[in-house]
Amino acid sequence: MAGRERIYFDRIWxxxxxxxxxxxxxxxxxxxxxxxxxxxMRAGFAQFAAFSQDAKDNKVFEQTKLTMPVMAxxxxxxxxxxxxVIMRHxxxxxxxxxVAGSGHWLMEERPAYTVALIRKFLDGPxxxxxxxSSADGGTMDALQRLSPNLYExxxxxxxxxxxxxxxxxxxxx
Numbered sequence: 334m335a336g337r338e339r340i341y342f343d344r345i346w347x348x349x350x351x352x353x354x355x356x357x358x359x360x361x362x363x364x365x366x367x368x369x370x371x372x373x374m375r376a377g378f379a380q381f382a383a384f385s386q387d388a389k390d391n392k393v394f395e396q397t398k399l400t401m402p403v404m405a406x407x408x409x410x411x412x413x414x415x416x417x418v419i420m421r422h423x424x425x426x427x428x429x430x431x432v433a434g435s436g437h438w439l440m441e442e443r444p445a446y447t448v449a450l451i452r453k454f455l456d457g458p459x460x461x462x463x464x465x466s467s468a469d470g471g472t473m474d475a476l477q478r479l480s481p482n483l484y485e486x487x488x489x490x491x492x493x494x495x496x497x498x499x500x501x502x503x504x505x506x
Contacts, residue, residue: 349411352436356441400426404427404450405419409434428454
C-alpha cells in the first residue's frame with residue numbers, strides 16, 4: 334500500500350461522500366500525507382480488526398441503557414437515520430439528526446451545519462432523567478453503571494468504536 338495511499342483514499346472519499354468534490358484537495362492531501370507516515374495505514378486498518386471485540390463490548394453496553402440526552406448524527410448519503418437506530422440499542426433518549434447532502438464525512442462536507450447541530454444540542458435546555466436500570470431491573474448510579482468492573486477489568490473506552498457522531502450530555506442521567 335505504501336506510495337498508493339491517495340489511490341485508496343480517493344476511492345473511499347468518492348464512494349462515501351455526498352459530493353465527490355469533498356473533501357477538498359487540501360484536506361485529501363493532508364490525510365494522505367498523515368496516513369503515508371510509517372505505521373499510518375496499519376493504525377487506520379486496526380479499527381476494523383477490533384470489530385469482533387466491539388460487538389462483544391456493545392452487548393455489555395446494551396444491558397444498561399444511557400438515560401442522558403444523546404444525539405446521533407448521520408449523513409443523508411451515508412448512515413443517515415441508521416445512526417439513531419444503532420444508538421437506541423444503548424440509550425433511551427436519542428435525538429436523531431440527518432445532515433442533508435452529506436455522506437460519511439460530516440465535518441469535511443457540511444462543517445457549518447454540523448457544528449450548528451452540535452451547538453444546538455449542547456446549548457439546549459437540560460432535561461431531568463431517571464436513573465438507568467440494569468438488565469435485571471435493578472437501578473444503578475451513573476458511576477457504578479460505567480465502572481470498569483462491568484467489563485471484566487478491562488478499560489472499555491479504547492476498544493469501543495462508533496461510526497458517525499454521537500454526542501452525550503454528561504451529568505444528565
